[in-house]
Structure formats: C-alpha cells, structure tokens
Amino acid sequence: MNDSKLKRFFQDFYLVFVLIFLYAPILTMMVLSFNSSKSRTDWGGFTLDWYRQMFQSSSIMDALYNTLLIAFISALAATILGTVAAIGINQMKRLPRSIAMGVNNIPMLNSEIVTGISLMLAFLAFGISLGFKTILLSHITFCVPYVILSVMPKLKQTSRYTYEAAMDLGAGPVEAFFKVVLPDIMPGVLSGFLLAFTMSLDDFIITHFTRGAGINTLSTLIYSEVRRGIKPSMYALSTIIFLTVLALLLITNFSPEKSPASGEKEKAGRSRRETARRILLVAASFCVIAAVSFTTYSHYAAARSNELYVYNWGEYIDETVIEDFEKETGIHVIYDLFETNEEMYPVIEAGGVAYDAVCPSDYMIQKMIENDLLAEINFDNIPNISQIDPEYMERSRSFDPENRYSVPYTWGTVGILYNDKLVEKLGAEPPDSWMDLWDEKFSGEILMQDSVRDAFMCALKGLGYSLNSTDPDELNQAKDLLIRQKPLIQAYVIDQVRDKMLGGEAAVGVIYSGEMLYLQELAEGKDFNLEYVIPKEGTNLWIDSWVIPKNAKNKENAEKWIDFLCRPDIAKRNFEYITYATPNRGAFEMLDEELQQNKAVFPDWDSLTNAEVYRYLGDEADSIYNELWKEVKSN
Amino acid sequence: MEHPLIDLVNISKTFDNTMVLDDLCLSVKENTFVTLLGPSGCGKTTPLRIIGGFEKPDTGKVIFDGQDITNLPPNKRQLNTVFQKYALFTHMTIAENIAFGLKIKNKPKAYIDDKIKYALKLVNLDGFENRSVASLSGGQQQRIAIARAIVNEPRVLLLDEPLGALDLKLRQDMQYELIRLKNELGITFIYVTHDQEEALTMSDTIVVMNQGYIQQMGSPEQIYNEPENAFVADFIGESNIVPGTMIRDELVEIFGARFACVDKGFGVNRPVDVVIRPEDIDLVEPEKGTLTGVCTHLIFKGVHYEMEVTTPDGFEWLVHSTDMCPVGKQVGIHVDPFDIQIMNKPESEDEEAVGVNE
Ligand SMILES: Nc1ncnc2c1ncn2[C@@H]1O[C@H](COP(=O)(O)OP(=O)(O)OP(=O)(O)O)[C@@H](O)[C@H]1O
Numbered sequence: 001m002n003d004s005k006l007k008r009f010f011q012d013f014y015l016v017f018v019l020i021f022l023y024a025p026i027l028t029m030m031v032l033s034f035n036s037s038k039s040r041t042d043w044g045g046f047t048l049d050w051y052r053q054m055f056q057s058s059s060i061m062d063a064l065y066n067t068l069l070i071a072f073i074s075a076l077a078a079t080i081l082g083t084v085a086a087i088g089i090n091q092m093k094r095l096p097r098s099i100a101m102g103v104n105n106i107p108m109l110n111s112e113i114v115t116g117i118s119l120m121l122a123f124l125a126f127g128i129s130l131g132f133k134t135i136l137l138s139h140i141t142f143c144v145p146y147v148i149l150s151v152m153p154k155l156k157q158t159s160r161y162t163y164e165a166a167m168d169l170g171a172g173p174v175e176a177f178f179k180v181v182l183p184d185i186m187p188g189v190l191s192g193f194l195l196a197f198t199m200s201l202d203d204f205i206i207t208h209f210t211r212g213a214g215i216n217t218l219s220t221l222i223y224s225e226v227r228r229g230i231k232p233s234m235y236a237l238s239t240i241i242f243l244t245v246l247a248l249l250l251i252t253n254f255s256p257e258k259s260p261a262s263g264e265k266e267k268a269g270r271s272r273r274e275t276a277r278r279i280l281l282v283a284a285s286f287c288v289i290a291a292v293s294f295t296t297y298s299h300y301a302a303a304r305s306n307e308l309y310v311y312n313w314g315e316y317i318d319e320t321v322i323e324d325f326e327k328e329t330g331i332h333v334i335y336d337l338f339e340t341n342e343e344m345y346p347v348i349e350a351g352g353v354a355y356d357a358v359c360p361s362d363y364m365i366q367k368m369i370e371n372d373l374l375a376e377i378n379f380d381n382i383p384n385i386s387q388i389d390p391e392y393m394e395r396s397r398s399f400d401p402e403n404r405y406s407v408p409y410t411w412g413t414v415g416i417l418y419n420d421k422l423v424e425k426l427g428a429e430p431p432d433s434w435m436d437l438w439d440e441k442f443s444g445e446i447l448m449q450d451s452v453r454d455a456f457m458c459a460l461k462g463l464g465y466s467l468n469s470t471d472p473d474e475l476n477q478a479k480d481l482l483i484r485q486k487p488l489i490q491a492y493v494i495d496q497v498r499d500k501m502l503g504g505e506a507a508v509g510v511i512y513s514g515e516m517l518y519l520q521e522l523a524e525g526k527d528f529n530l531e532y533v534i535p536k537e538g539t540n541l542w543i544d545s546w547v548i549p550k551n552a553k554n555k556e557n558a559e560k561w562i563d564f565l566c567r568p569d570i571a572k573r574n575f576e577y578i579t580y581a582t583p584n585r586g587a588f589e590m591l592d593e594e595l596q597q598n599k600a601v602f603p604d605w606d607s608l609t610n611a612e613v614y615r616y617l618g619d620e621a622d623s624i625y626n627e628l629w630k631e632v633k634s635n
Numbered sequence: 636m637e638h639p640l641i642d643l644v645n646i647s648k649t650f651d652n653t654m655v656l657d658d659l660c661l662s663v664k665e666n667t668f669v670t671l672l673g674p675s676g677c678g679k680t681t682p683l684r685i686i687g688g689f690e691k692p693d694t695g696k697v698i699f700d701g702q703d704i705t706n707l708p709p710n711k712r713q714l715n716t717v718f719q720k721y722a723l724f725t726h727m728t729i730a731e732n733i734a735f736g737l738k739i740k741n742k743p744k745a746y747i748d749d750k751i752k753y754a755l756k757l758v759n760l761d762g763f764e765n766r767s768v769a770s771l772s773g774g775q776q777q778r779i780a781i782a783r784a785i786v787n788e789p790r791v792l793l794l795d796e797p798l799g800a801l802d803l804k805l806r807q808d809m810q811y812e813l814i815r816l817k818n819e820l821g822i823t824f825i826y827v828t829h830d831q832e833e834a835l836t837m838s839d840t841i842v843v844m845n846q847g848y849i850q851q852m853g854s855p856e857q858i859y860n861e862p863e864n865a866f867v868a869d870f871i872g873e874s875n876i877v878p879g880t881m882i883r884d885e886l887v888e889i890f891g892a893r894f895a896c897v898d899k900g901f902g903v904n905r906p907v908d909v910v911i912r913p914e915d916i917d918l919v920e921p922e923k924g925t926l927t928g929v930c931t932h933l934i935f936k937g938v939h940y941e942m943e944v945t946t947p948d949g950f951e952w953l954v955h956s957t958d959m960c961p962v963g964k965q966v967g968i969h970v971d972p973f974d975i976q977i978m979n980k981p982e983s984e985d986e987e988a989v990g991v992n993e
C-alpha cells in the first residue's frame with residue numbers, strides 16, 4: 001500500500017544525494033569565500049573582505065581583464081571562422097564531408113596537454129614569442145571545432161533550398177546568406193559563440209603552455225597561487241567564475257528556440273520569449289563589454305613602455321610594493337608567477353619569455369649558473385646590498401661560490417612541528433632529533449613531507465650524513481631507514497601538514513619554518529600549542545634569491561628592482577606579508593622585539609651549525625634519488 | 636509562329652558520372668502551360684533547376700526571350716520557382732515570407748500589404764499573415780510557397796510538384812486556381828509532376844520524360860490518344876499494348892485476327908506494337924467479335940466496371956465498360972478502327988528510352 005510512497009521517498013532521497021554529491025564541493029568553496037577566518041575548517045564569521053581584497057588586487061584584475069578579453073575576441077573570431085568553415089563543409093560531398101568532420105573532431109578529443117605543448121612548440125619553432133597574442137591564437141584554434149560542431153546540425157536542418165529560394169526571389173548571394181541562412185542557423189551560431197566563450201574562460205592547460213611573461217588568465221593565476229594553500233580571495237574569485245559560467249549556461253539553455261507548437265497563441269508567446277531572449281543577450285553582451293572596457297582602461301592607464309618582467313613564486317611579495325616601485329621608478333612591472341623551481345627552470349631555459357628578475361631557490365640557482373643561464377649582477381647598482389646580513393652572503397656561496405649572481409630574498413629552515421598535548425599523552429618526550437620520527441610511540445602520528453629531497457634530508461641527517469650526499473652507500477642506508485619508517489607514518493603530504501596539525505590530527509610533522517608565524521596565529525585559543533624544533537643533527541637551510549637571466553632585456557631595471565627590495569622598509573613590508581624570514585638586517589632591526597625573539601622564524605645561529613643548503617647534485621645523482629624514492633614510496 | 640519565351644538548346648547534365656539529361660531540347664511559348672511528366676527520378680526537376688539558374692548545364696544553352704541566360708545567376712532571372720520542398724523561411728512569419736521578394740525590390744509598404752492579402756486569398760489562407768511556418772500543415776506550406784512566388788508577378792513560374800502534399804479535393808481546387816492564374820496574369824507555367832491526371836487536366840503541352848530523354852511532346856489529347864511509343868502509352872492512362880503485324884496500310888493482324896485501323900506508312904508485314912485503351916474495347920456477342928475470349932476478372936470501379944478478358948493465346952485484355960460481363964462468360968472483342976494506335980516496335984531497351992528524340 002505504502003509501497004509507492006516508499007519508492008517516492010527513495011527516489012527523492014537519491015536525487016538529493018546526487019545533488020549533494022555534485023554541488024557540495026562548490027557550496028563549500030562558496031561558504032568559505034565568506035569566512036572571515038583563513039582556516040578551511042573553522043567558521044570565523046561572515047565577511048566580504050575576500051571579495052574586497054580580490055577587487056583591489058591588481059594581479060587579479062589584470063587576469064580578469066585578460067581572461068575576458070581573450071575569451072571575447074577568441075570566441076568572436078572562432079565563431080566567424082567556424083561558421084564559415086561549417087558552411088563550407090556542409091557543401092561538400094559525402095566522403096570529403098565526413099573526412100572533414102573527423103578531422104574537426106580530433107582536436108576536441110585530443111588530450112589538452114598535447115594540444116598545449118604542440119601549440120607552444122609551434123610558436124617557439126616559428127619564433128613567435130609567447131604572450132597575449134599566442135594565448136589568443138591558441139584559444140581561437142581550440143574553439144573553432146566547437147563552433148563547427150554546434151553550427152553543423154543547424155545547417156543540416158535548414159534545407160539548402162531556402163538559400164536558393166531567397167536567390168530566386170531576387171536576393172543576391174550575400175543578401176540571401178544574411179537574410180535567410182544566418183537567421184536560420186543563428187541559434188547554433190550563438191550557442192557556438194557562448195560555448196567558445198566558456199571554453200576559453202575555462203581553459204587552463206593550453207593557456208598555461210602558451211602564455212608569456214606577465215600574462216595571466218584567471219585560471220593560471222589561481223593555479224600559481226596554490227603553492228602555499230589557496231588564499232581565500234581565490235575562493236571569492238572561483239565563486240564569481242562559477243556564477244558567471246552558470247549564468248552563461250542558463251542563457252544558452254533557456255534562450256528559447258522556436259517550438260513547433262501550433263495555435264494562435266504561438267505568435268504572442270514566441271515574440272515575448274524572443275524579446276526576453278534579446279534582452280538577456282543584450283544584457284549579457286553589455287556586461288561583457290563593460291567589464292572588458294573597464295579592465296582595459298585600468299590596464300592601459302598603468303601600461304608604460306619602460307618595463308620590467310618579474311618571475312616570482314605565488315604570494316611572494318606584498319603587492320603594494322610593486323605599485324610603489326612603479327610609482328617611484330616609472331617602470332611598469334609585468335609580474336608573473338611560478339609554483340615550483342622545476343616549473344620555472346624550463347621556462348627560463350627555453351627563453352620563450354625574456355624575464356628580467358627571477359627568484360629561484362638555492363640548488364636551482366646553482367643549476368642555472370652551471371648551465372650558463374644567469375647574468376652577473378652589477379652590484380654598483382645595488383647599494384642596499386649592504387643591508388643583507390653577511391652571514392647569508394656567506395651561506396649563499398654554497399650555490400653561488402663568488403656571490404656574483406644572486407641576492408638573498410627570504411630564507412628558512414625545515415624542522416619538526418609538534419603538538420605538546422598529544423606528545424605528552426603518548427608518553428613521549430618533545431622531539432629534538434630527526435630520529436624521533438622513528439620513535440614507535442609516535443606510530444600513526446607522523447606527517448612527512450612528500451618530496452624526495454626533504455624526505456631523504458630527514459633520513460640522511462638522522463644518520464649523520466650530509467643532506468647533499470651522493471654516496472650510494474649512504475643513500476641506500478637512508479632509503480632503508482625511510483622504508484623502516486613507513487609503518488609509523490600517518491601520511492606523506494605537503495600542504496596538509498599545516499591543516500592536520502591545526503586540527504590536532506597528528507602529533508608530529510615535518511614543516512617549513514615559513515609556515516610558523518601563520519600557524520601560531522591560527523593556533524591561538526586552541527587547547528594545545530604547536531612548537532617548532534630544529535633537530536640537533538642540523539637541517540636544511542634554504543635561501544630564495546633574486547637572479548637576472550642572461551637573456552634579460554631590462555637588466556638595469558632588474559637591478560633597480562633588486563635594490564628596491566633590499567631597502568629595509570620594503571623588506572619589512574614583504575616580511576610581514578610573506579612571513580618567511582628575511583635576511584635583511586635593517587628590516588630585522590625594525591621588527592617588534594617579540595618577533596625578533598621568535599625562534600621558529602629567526603633561529604639562533606648556534607642551532608644552525610649543522611645546517612646545510614641544498615645543492616644541485618647533477619642529473620645522475622638526481623635520478624639515483626628518484627629511483628630510491630620510488631622504492632620507498634612503492635614499499 | 637511567335638518565337639518561344641524559353642528555349643533549352645541541347646542541354647546535357649551529368650551528376651556523379653550518371654547522365655541525367657542528354658541533349659535535351661525544349662521550347663516553351665509565352666503564356667502556355669507546359670508540364671514535364673515522368674516517373675520519379677527521371678530528370679524532371681533538373682531542367683527546372685537549370686531554367687531557374689540553380690544548376691549549370693554541362694553543355695547547351697538556356698535562351699530566355701531571345702537572350703542567352705545560361706550564366707545568369709538566379710536572382711537576375713525574371714522567373715520564380717515553387718520548390719518541391721517548399722523552402723519557406725522558418726524564422727519569418729507567413730506575411731514576411733510572402734513579402735520577401737517584394738521587399739528586396741523595394742516596393743512600397745501599402746503595395747506589399749495589398750499583395751500579401753491578395754495572395755493569401757488566392758491560396759485560400761486568409762488571415763494567416765502572422766502565423767509561423769512551423770504551425771502550418773504540409774499542404775498549407777505548399778500553398779504559401781505558391782503565394783510567395785506569384786506575388787512577384789514573374790514572367791515564368793516554375794512549379795516543382797506543387798500540389799503533391801494536398802488531398803484530392805484541395806488539389807483539384809488548386810488546379811483550377813492555377814489555371815485561372817495563368818489566364819488572368821498571363822504567366823507562363825512550367826510545371827513538374829508525376830501525376831498524369833494532373834498533367835492531362837492542366838496543360839497546354841505535356842512533355843513526357845523518361846531517363847533524361849523526352850519521349851513525346853504534345854497536347855494532352857495527342858499524348859493520350861496517340862502515344863508514340865510503349866512507354867508513353869503505358870505511362871499515360873491504362874492501355875493494352877499487344878504485339879501485332881502490319882499487313883498493309885490500314886490493316887493490322889493481332890493474334891491471328893485482322894483489325895481495320897487508320898494508320899499508314901508502316902510498310903508491309905512489319906511487326907508493330909498496337910495500343911488499345913481499355914475503354915475503347917467493345918464487348919459484343921462472341922460471333923460478332925473480331926477475337927473471342929472468356930471474362931476472367933470483374934471489379935466495380937464506380938464510374939465503370941473493370942474486366943479482364945483472356946483470349947486463347949493467353950493475353951489478358953483490360954476492358955473498361957459501363958456494361959457488366961459476368962466472370963466465365965464467353966465474349967467477343969470489337970475495336971473501332973480509329974481507336975487502334977499503331978507504334979513502331981523498339982529493337983532494344985535503349986531505343987525504347989531514346990524513342991522519339993531523333
Ligand atoms: N545534386 C545532385 N547530385 C547528384 N545526383 C543528382 C542531383 N540532383 C539530381 N540527381 C540525380 O539525377 C536524377 C534526376 O533527378 P531529378 O531531381 O531531376 O528527378 P525528378 O524527376 O525530379 O524526380 P522526383 O519526381 O523524385 O522529384 C536522379 O537520379 C537524381 O538522383
């Protein structure tokens with residue numbers, strides 16, 4: 001009796017379940033975009049700050065401008081090209097037509113990464129330097145097939161006789177096309193345009209490969225921002241992107257097509273829907289044009305001929321510093337982001353983009369010097385170099401032996417983070433040695449860094465070897481040690497060390513000191529403390545430094561830039577933003593005493609006696625490391 | 636003789652290696668109603684499209700009013716087409732469809748409105764101005780296509796099976812309307828159909844086509860009464876086509892029996908085909924008939940009975956008559972001399988198709 005009710009209930013339940021499954025992640029992101037706390041797990045109250053921050057950030061607004069402009073132009077161009085192509089294909093005989101459609105479908109099915117790489121290679125091979133125009137060309141390229149695909153069915157539906165009928169009634173070929181054929185296929189053309197627009201808005205992979213210096217679209221910007229956890233303003237941005245795409249989809253799907261419904265009401269209904277659709281389309285295009293022109297204005301208001309191409313980590317500068325530099329020097333900064341050293345290196349090596357100032361890490365700088373990619377810095381142009389603590393210049397010698405190529409920007413250590421309450425509960429002593437990570441008491445409570453060098457560093461240092469060891473015997477011992485540790489480990493992770501430790505999910509974890517200030521702020525008010533120790537065997541001391549690539553076009557501007565960043569007040573602002581330790585003595589002296597005493601950020605030099613800087617070990621050693629690492633991971 | 640309005644001179648057309656028209660010649664006089672008649676796929680639409688300018692002949696010329704228009708684009712030709720597939724503009728209302736040609740010619744609005752009203756009345760669709768194409772039935776769409784063409788007052792109207800989607804009643808009404816139009820407007824009609832009855836009703840001249848060749852051209856009466864070959868005889872109406880021998884002028888032998896006829900000039904003792912329409916056979920007492928047979932089949936058709944009479948040689952004669960002959964009855968067959976049509980016997984399949992063109 002109640003069978004059908006029960007059935008209905010389960011049907012509804014199932015639907016709700018599917019909806020939750022599909023939309024919960026996006027909802028989560030949307031909610032977090034209004035969360036005043038930076039945490040991903042705690043709700044700190046409602047705020048619009050992230051949205052405000054987003055609109056104030058010039059890099060986001062620039063990316064927005066690029067995204068919209070590229071999407072608009074490429075969709076327009078692709079629509080015209082695609083429609084013309086579709087008409088041509090439609091006129092073909094059967095066999096050539098199906099061949100043409102097959103050829104058309106291949107790029108859509110082709111893996112995007114292959115398309116991206118081949119486009120990049122083609123541009124480089126033909127000597128086209130990567131930049132705005134290459135992204136545009138690529139987007140046009142990959143959008144055309146989609147337009148063809150959405151115009152084609154409409155063309156097939158409209159009989160070729162309507163075109164002939166128009167000619168028969170006196171219309172010339174052009175007039176006949178615009179008056180009869182185009183209106184007939186218009187729904188297909190429009191949805192082709194919107195599809196191309198969304199595809200372009202959405203694209204990451206192809207843009208990533210074909211973009212040049214300083215050009216970011218929203219997707220590449222977001223991607224490059226994720227290095228150290230995503231800023232909440234990125235949630236805000238993603239929310240807006242989602243809503244925009246949703247709106248576009250709604251417009252395409254609800255723009256009413258003429259239904260063959262009959263009756264007298266048809267006309268009235270049709271014209272009402274038609275007007276609604278026109279208004280919608282006009283409104284949508286108006287918004288697009290307004291957004292494009294606004295961003296164009298702000299973009300070109302800032303553009304100048306005197307330029308500097310900077311390539312830096314995401315979130316690795318206080319953006320107002322860039323603006324101040326532009327104001328003071330009149331140099332227009334084109335600012336570009338990378339996520340890892342390994343991603344940065346081939347870009348510089350390929351030289352598709354001529355960057356003027358780049359900020360790699362120690363071992364990578366060594367590799368770049370060895371491969372002759374860097375220019376010697378003229379230190380006469382950098383008077384503020386005196387502000388850099390000589391200790392760091394000294395440490396830099398391990399990768400830049402004569403201090404000729406690099407100027408330290410930030411530095412830090414790798415250490416063990418522990419939860420004092422949990423450690424006590426487990427009946428263990430607070431850790432002070434790498435070997436404590438092999439303590440059975442911490443079984444299931446250990447978080448390791450998921451990266452070759454960092455993992456081997458823990459083991460090598462624990463064994464008392466150099467973290468730059470290339471001795472096969474030492475490396476094998478380290479490998480065995482890591483394999484022995486595996487049952488004790490909760491997980492190999494990167495970013496989540498921070499969140500898991502904050503959530504009290506693990507007792508000890510390997511972490512970069514740069515996270516500490518931020519972590520301590522978030523841990524305030526919890527019923528446990530998170531403490532940072534540098535193990536007594538010594539650790540990795542890393543330094544990120546500014547360098548100038550050999551193919552830089554604005555070397556003097558780059559030196560001005562580096563000098564500017566060495567100015568104590570500027571270095572202080574950057575430190576406060578990045579929270580990674582600064583090698584700048586002047587800046588350090590300006591800090592609150594409490595900060596100066598924070599041993600997690602600025603450890604005593606005594607504790608660093610055994611610390612070493614990573615060195616580039618050469619390709620051969622690299623592959624040995626990777627082989628052993630694979631063994632560890634697969635064990 | 637007045638010179639023709641349209642002259643197709645030695646037109647040939649090949650699609651994908653198949654010859655669709657072979658050396659076609661056709662003259663159409665001003666203000667006549669010419670019908671191209673033939674089975675489906677025989678190449679009726681193709682000459683129409685060549686006249687309309689949508690297809691270029693491989694060889695040959697199209698002459699319009701004394702001028703060679705072979706290479707003139709369709710929009711420059713003083714003729715309009717009613718397409719086989721209607722080809723209405725679906726994104727426009729009915730009124731906009733009809734006004735299309737006039738707007739292009741920049742006619743004044745009042746004139747256009749008048750014309751729309753007039754044309755809709757003509758095709759019996761008053762008040763349909765604001766309907767959408769999709770809301771019309773096939774027959775209604777076809778009539779709109781006619782309206783859209785005639786408002787332009789072309790000198791020649793090309794119609795490709797324009798009544799195909801209509802029911803019998805509407806079809807007959809439209810046939811009269813079209814004839815009236817032709818007479819009122821002085822438009823020359825070139826009309827394509829595969830319906831022989833329609834062709835016989837409406838045309839001044841019928842062109843019977845098969846496999847890209849003209850089989851016979853003439854007035855409906857000529858085509859019906861004096862088919863020049865078996866194909867035409869078979870295609871136009873029903874007929875009995877029997878082998879015979881021309882004994883001499885005005886005497887033909889069929890199955891051993893001699894019939895008087897009116898045809899001459901076939902020679903002596905020549906094998907021929909003989910066409911006799913079913914309604915021209917008189918069934919008489921066996922002893923009075925030229926041939927005798929047995930009635931083997933009987934159907935009542937409304938206006939007449941349809942019967943089959945089998946003669947001893949096994950041939951089944953189709954007979955239409957208002958008098959009934961019961962099945963199994965022995966009857967005699969009699970045919971009046973002027974109802975017998977003699978045709979040359981084709982020597983091969985090919986010649987059957989080529990037929991009269993030489
Ligand atoms: N564009 C074309 N491409 C290839 N073959 C064609 C084309 N148009 C016509 N044909 C072929 O030419 C022949 C004659 O075609 P046509 O359309 O003239 O015939 P039709 O007599 O009008 O037939 P129907 O009564 O079915 O309309 C057919 O065999 C047809 O397949």
Ligand SMILES: [Mg+2]
Nearest residue numbers: 679680719795
């Ligand atoms: Mg046809």
